[in-house]
Amino acid sequence: MRLLRLVPDDTKFGFMQYRRVSFPLSAILSILTVVLFFTVGMNFGIDFRGGTLIELQAKSGEADLAAIRAKAGSLGFGDVEVQTFGGPDQVLMRFGLQGDSEQAQQSLVSAARGAFETDYDFRRIEVVGPRVSGELVQSGTLGVVVAVIGVLIYLWFRFEWQFAVGAVIATLHDLVLTIGFFALTQIEFNMTSIAAILTIVGYSLNDTVVVYDRIREMMRKYKRLSIADMIDVAINSTLSRTVMTSVTTFLALLALAIYGGTVIESFSYAMIFGVVIGTYSSIFIAAPVLIYLGAQMGSESEAGEKAQAAAQRSAP
Amino acid sequence: MLRFSTTKVVLMLAVTVFVCLLAVPNLMAPDTRNALREAIPGWVPSWLVPTQAVVLGLDLQGGSHVLLEVDSNDLVRSQVATLRDDVRRILRETRVAPQGGIVAMPRGVQLRFASEADRDKVLPRLRELSQPIGNAILGQTGERNIDITTNGDTVQLTLSQAGIDERVRRAVDQAIEVLRRRVDALGTTEPNIQRQGADRILVQVPGLQDPQRLKEILGRTAKLQFRFVADAGANPSDVEMMPSRDSGGQMMPVERRVIVEGEDLTDAQPAFDQRTGEPIVNFRFNVRGAQRFGQATSENVGRPLAIVLDNEVISAPRILQPITGGSGQISGNFTVEQANNLAILLRAGALPAKLTIVEERTVGPGLGQDSIEAGKMAAIVGTVLVAVFLIASYGIFGLIADLAVLINVIMIIGLLSALGATLTLPGIAGIVLTVGMAVDSNVLIYERIREEKRAGRSVISALDAGFSRALSTIIDSNITTLIAGVVLFLLGSGPVRGFAVTLSIGIVTTVFTAFTLTRLMTALWFRTVRPTTIPL
Numbered sequence: 001m002r003l004l005r006l007v008p009d010d011t012k013f014g015f016m017q018y019r020r021v022s023f024p025l026s027a028i029l030s031i032l033t034v035v036l037f038f039t040v041g042m043n044f045g046i047d048f049r050g051g052t053l054i055e056l057q058a059k060s061g062e063a064d065l066a067a068i069r070a071k072a073g074s075l076g077f078g079d080v081e082v083q084t085f086g087g088p089d090q091v092l093m094r095f096g097l098q099g100d101s102e103q104a105q106q107s108l109v110s111a112a113r114g115a116f117e118t119d120y121d122f123r124r125i126e127v128v129g130p131r132v133s134g135e136l137v138q139s140g141t142l143g144v145v146v147a148v149i150g151v152l153i154y155l156w157f158r159f160e161w162q163f164a165v166g167a168v169i170a171t172l173h174d175l176v177l178t179i180g181f182f183a184l185t186q187i188e189f190n191m192t193s194i195a196a197i198l199t200i201v202g203y204s205l206n207d208t209v210v211v212y213d214r215i216r217e218m219m220r221k222y223k224r225l226s227i228a229d230m231i232d233v234a235i236n237s238t239l240s241r242t243v244m245t246s247v248t249t250f251l252a253l254l255a256l257a258i259y260g261g262t263v264i265e266s267f268s269y270a271m272i273f274g275v276v277i278g279t280y281s282s283i284f285i286a287a288p289v290l291i292y293l294g295a296q297m298g299s300e301s302e303a304g305e306k307a308q309a310a311a312q313r314s315a316p
Numbered sequence: 317m318l319r320f321s322t323t324k325v326v327l328m329l330a331v332t333v334f335v336c337l338l339a340v341p342n343l344m345a346p347d348t349r350n351a352l353r354e355a356i357p358g359w360v361p362s363w364l365v366p367t368q369a370v371v372l373g374l375d376l377q378g379g380s381h382v383l384l385e386v387d388s389n390d391l392v393r394s395q396v397a398t399l400r401d402d403v404r405r406i407l408r409e410t411r412v413a414p415q416g417g418i419v420a421m422p423r424g425v426q427l428r429f430a431s432e433a434d435r436d437k438v439l440p441r442l443r444e445l446s447q448p449i450g451n452a453i454l455g456q457t458g459e460r461n462i463d464i465t466t467n468g469d470t471v472q473l474t475l476s477q478a479g480i481d482e483r484v485r486r487a488v489d490q491a492i493e494v495l496r497r498r499v500d501a502l503g504t505t506e507p508n509i510q511r512q513g514a515d516r517i518l519v520q521v522p523g524l525q526d527p528q529r530l531k532e533i534l535g536r537t538a539k540l541q542f543r544f545v546a547d548a549g550a551n552p553s554d555v556e557m558m559p560s561r562d563s564g565g566q567m568m569p570v571e572r573r574v575i576v577e578g579e580d581l582t583d584a585q586p587a588f589d590q591r592t593g594e595p596i597v598n599f600r601f602n603v604r605g606a607q608r609f610g611q612a613t614s615e616n617v618g619r620p621l622a623i624v625l626d627n628e629v630i631s632a633p634r635i636l637q638p639i640t641g642g643s644g645q646i647s648g649n650f651t652v653e654q655a656n657n658l659a660i661l662l663r664a665g666a667l668p669a670k671l672t673i674v675e676e677r678t679v680g681p682g683l684g685q686d687s688i689e690a691g692k693m694a695a696i697v698g699t700v701l702v703a704v705f706l707i708a709s710y711g712i713f714g715l716i717a718d719l720a721v722l723i724n725v726i727m728i729i730g731l732l733s734a735l736g737a738t739l740t741l742p743g744i745a746g747i748v749l750t751v752g753m754a755v756d757s758n759v760l761i762y763e764r765i766r767e768e769k770r771a772g773r774s775v776i777s778a779l780d781a782g783f784s785r786a787l788s789t790i791i792d793s794n795i796t797t798l799i800a801g802v803v804l805f806l807l808g809s810g811p812v813r814g815f816a817v818t819l820s821i822g823i824v825t826t827v828f829t830a831f832t833l834t835r836l837m838t839a840l841w842f843r844t845v846r847p848t849t850i851p852l
Contacts, residue, residue: 003852004708009770057682102385102672106531109676113528123683125527127676132383143807150799158792192742195812198804199749199819202797206753209796210760213789241763244709245756248702252752255698256745261690263375264745271749 006247007240015235015283016228016291022284026173033180042183045190046126048140050097050133052108055124056116058089063120065091071115077108086262090123102129140194144175147198151205159212162293167208170286174204174277181273187266196267200274203249207242207282214238215287231287246279320839328832332723335825338366338730368733372522373740373814376688378681379522380530386491386515387670388484392423394669395475395483399445399462400425403473406441424462424474435469442473449482484515487668492517497664498533517671527678529657537626537670538661540578542609544571545620545632558622560629561648568629570622575612580605584662586655589647595655596647599662606642614638623648625658691744698748699725702755710762711851716837717758720829724754727825728818737821740814750822756793757830760786766852775850779842783835790830798823 046053056063065082068091072080077095085092093112098104105127113122128136148171155164178200182189214234222230250272257268320328341349346369353367374381403418403425412434414427429435446462461479465472488511499507499521508520524530546555546569560568584599601609613621613635620632623646630648650658702721706714728747732739765782773781801823804816 003711004705006709009766055683102674106535106673106676110528121680121682122678123680125676125678127673129672129674131385132675139807143803146807147800147803150803151796154795154799191808191812192815195742195804195808195815198800202800202819203753205796205800206756206793209793210789213792237767238763240766241756241759244759244763245753248705248755248759249749249752251701251705252698252748255701256694256748258694259690259697260694260745260748261687261741263687263741267742267745 005240006243009240011236011239012232013236013239014232016232016288018284019288019291022280022288026177026281026285029180030173030176033176033183036180036183040183040186042179042189043186045188045193046094046128046133047190048133048137050128050130052095052098052105052112052128053124053126054093054095054109054112054122055085056091056093056120057123058091058120062088063091068093068116072112075108075111075115077104077111090262091120097130097133100130102131105129136191140191143194144197144201147201148172148175151201155209159216162290163212163216165293166286166289167205167212169289170208170281171201171204173281173285174200174274177277178270178274181270181277185269187269192264192267193270196270196274199271200278203274204278204281207245207278208286210241211235211238211282211287215290227291228288231290235283235287242279242282246275249275320836325836328836331828332727332833335727335730336723338368338734339726341366341369341733342729344369363734366730366734368736370729370733370739371736372684372688373738373743374520374522374677374684375679375741376684376691376739377522378524378679378684379520380524380527381675381677382519382521382531382534382673383512383675384491384495384517384519384534384671385674386484386487386517387672388480388515390670391483391487391668392475392480395480396420396424399473399475402445403427403442406438406445410438410441412438421472421474423480424472426473427471429469429471432469435466435471439464439466439471442471445473449478481514488515488517490668491671494665494667495519495534498660499530501660501664502530502533516674523681524678529653531673531676533657533660535671535673536657536661537667538578538664539626539666540581540662541624542575542577542612543573543622543624544575544612544616545569545622546571547619558624558627558629560632562629562631568622568632570624570629575621576601576605576609578662578666580608581662584659586652586659587645589645594647595650595652596645597650597655597659597662598643598645600643603642606640609642609644610638610640614640687741691741695725695744695748695751699751702751706755706758710758712841713758713762713838713852716834716841717755717762719837720758720834721751721754723833724822724825724829725751727829728821731821731825732818735821737817738814739818742812742815743818746815746818746822750819750826753797754822754826754829757786757790757826758834760789761830761834762852765850769850769852775847776842778850779838783838787831790827794823794827 056068058064063084065084069080069082072082072093072095077098079096081092081094083092084090095108098108109125109127116122148168151171152164152168155167175197178197181187182193187193211234214237215231218225218230218234222233225233253268253272253275257265257272260268341352344352349367349369352365356362356365356367400418400420407413407418412429414429414434416428419426419428427438429438443464446460446464449459449461459476459478461476461482463474463476465474492509492511495517496507496509499509499519502521502524504521504524506522508518510518512518519530519534521530550569550571554572555569556572557567558570559565580602582600582602584597587596587598588594589596617635617637620634622629622632624630630646633647646658699721703718706717708714710717725747728750731737761782764786765778768778768781768785798820801816801820805813805820808816
């Protein structure tokens with residue numbers, strides 16, 4: 001049987017020469033993200049903005065959007081967004097925060113129930129008050145920061161500091177661009193998006209670490225090669241794995257995006273973007289950054305390296 | 317890497333089989349699971365026979381998640397009121413009148429005495445009000461609930477922050493008890509009520525048909541009081557104006573004096589009035605309540621008695637004759653459901669403070685079922701896609717990887733069941749994602765074997781080197797993801813937490829299967845086939 005081979009053996013791409021393209025490109029994209037973030041902004045969901053979300057399903061036939069919009073608007077709870085969600089019989093309504101009063105949020109739900117209960121089933125109701133949404137923003141941000149710091153510390157232990165810094169730069173790059181993705185597509189940004197971002201961080205680091213592992217191995221083997229050439233060899237020899245894993249993860253995510261239902265659709269799209277950007281950043285950001293950070297077989301760490309190499313030889 | 321001692325093989329297989337068996341209860345009907353649980357003889361340790369199935373999150377089985385917050389301002393207000401009453405009593409008993417009376421402050425009161433002699437006369441009594449915080453079991457904290465500061469002839473009594481915190485903590489404890497009784501009365505299965513943070517209570521009720529009713533029952537303070545409607549000539553300082561439900565929110569003068577309170581009720585049941593057929597609530601007092609109620613009604617025949625619920629007059633019936641039997645009825649134009657709810661609230665008791673709903677997430681049973689179907693579909697399609705792709709790429713090794721991934725998923729489900737973790741929709745996404753990422757360890761191993769083969773190694777040495785060299789990479793790359801997963805678990809809530817749980821468990825099982833099962837199966841293949849080249 002002939003096996004499928006996405007990447008031929010012994011590729012010799014000169015990845016490092018593209019750093020003159022990839023660095024400015026990433027820099028521009030990051031700046032665009034910042035601009036986008038402050039001009040267009042993110043489509044924050046009620047988790048972070050506070051407010052009320054109601055998902056309705058018509059008891060028979062299709063949902064009448066215009067009628068729902070008119071009725072919801074006349075309830076007197078400010079602007080309301082109405083859109084179909086999933087099938088033509090399903091509708092999503094979003095109300096903004098009702099001032100600072102938690103009580104008003106609840107009266108909104110009762111009013112909506114009264115208005116739509118006869119013709120529609122209430123599939124989902126989410127009410128997030130002003131205080132909780134503020135806290136969710138905090139814990140979400142804290143989560144991302146703590147995760148990045150935790151990984152930084154771990155990598156610092158396992159590699160030299162240049163690698164840790166390089167990995168964090170690549171991670172921040174992915175983080176920023178993913179936020180740019182959310183701002184550009186206006187996909188709702190909610191608690192699940194934070195989960196997506198942290199998984200992207202995990203995936204991207206996973207990829208970066210595999211490449212770094214190989215670079216470190218190469219550094220021990222080929223002491224006379226220039227660092228750029230060495231990194232090229234390392235990336236080429238892990239390229240097949242990088243592509244394979246990206247493809248399997250992509251396939252799994254594709255299934256999620258298509259069949260997983262509307263609730264996690266946005267999560268799946270963000271993750272797919274993350275897989276692409278994470279793969280790109282391990283090769284074109286994380287690796288070349290090492291050149292600038294001056295990663296080399298430093299004499300100070302030689303003793304430790306030797307011990308590690310010896311440990312690896314004696315490993316079963 | 318391909319030689320195993322028999323002990324190791326047995327141990328690996330034993331762990332794998334045991335963890336996979338943990339997933340079996342998910343295939344049984346709930347009744348079968350219960351029957352199995354009953355059937356286990358006493359001498360068999362319960363963890364040995366798996367009987368637990370995965371708990372589905374509220375987003376999958378439908379239900380309500382309500383986060384309530386104790387209104388600490390409300391608590392502070394009532395404590396300041398108590399403090400003021402205590403101070404007034406002491407001043408009366410010591411016969412000292414401060415200049416300007418008792419001056420209210422945001423968190424206490426201030427007194428200004430005409431002389432230091434006056435002050436010293438009252439001060440020791442005031443100091444008695446300040447109690448140390450703590451209890452008999454945990455010992456004293458050294459802090460007091462009321463801070464007393466003197467400045468010349470001025471004395472300030474302020475509620476201390478530690479005292480307020482302690483009061484909030486106790487209020488949350490009491491409220492949890494009350495809420496539990498109320499939710500139980502709704503007859504729902506397995507509600508979850510727990511403290512969250514300093515001043516919040518999380519109530520999760522799965523599979524509820526009427527979430528609106530749940531909220532009505534949770535949100536009411538349900539403080540019931542019997543007080544007389546004030547006569548025209550009553551002293552204004554003894555009278556409070558309250559909205560009346562009977563007359564559409566009109567204000568009604570009610571005496572401040574409380575005859576009997578809800579805590580003296582022993583029972584409350586919904587019923588119908590025998591004459592009018594209107595829904596009512598029948599109640600019974602305990603001995604103390606019956607005595608007071610009997611006495612008050614005997615002395616005030618002909619006067620209207622206001623039944624006050626949460627500072628609103630429900631009704632104010634005229635007392636026709638002394639009620640000494642210790643029981644009575646509350647009417648107030650109720651619907652059947654309102655009467656039912658009121659009876660539940662009165663039986664469960666009043667909340668120690670006002671609770672506010674700060675977050676609500678309700679999922680109907682329809683959406684939950686749809687999500688389960690969607691999750692299943694995505695998992696199956698994703699797994700099949702990945703499996704086919706692996707076989708196409710790695711042939712027999714791809715098959716080994718597929719088996720490893722399949723066992724991996726079964727182990728994740730097994731561990732989720734045994735740990736009692738909750739499976740949410742994002743959790744299913746986590747499993748599907750793990751399928752994609754779990755493959756990574758196999759890919760790392762195979763690609764390494766390929767490389768070693770190209771470098772001119774023999775079959776056995778290429779396999780060996782492939783496994784051993786991929787090891788450190790697999791560990792490093794998975795630990796980084798695990799760190800992200802654990803952080804997500806610690807800081808996330810609800811569905812996101814479910815995602816973190818499956819992702820983290822998935823990473824652990826992935827590393828396990830890569831280093832035991834994949835290796836074992838490869839070794840088995842090698843021994844039976846005795847290949848001269850590696851088909852990679």
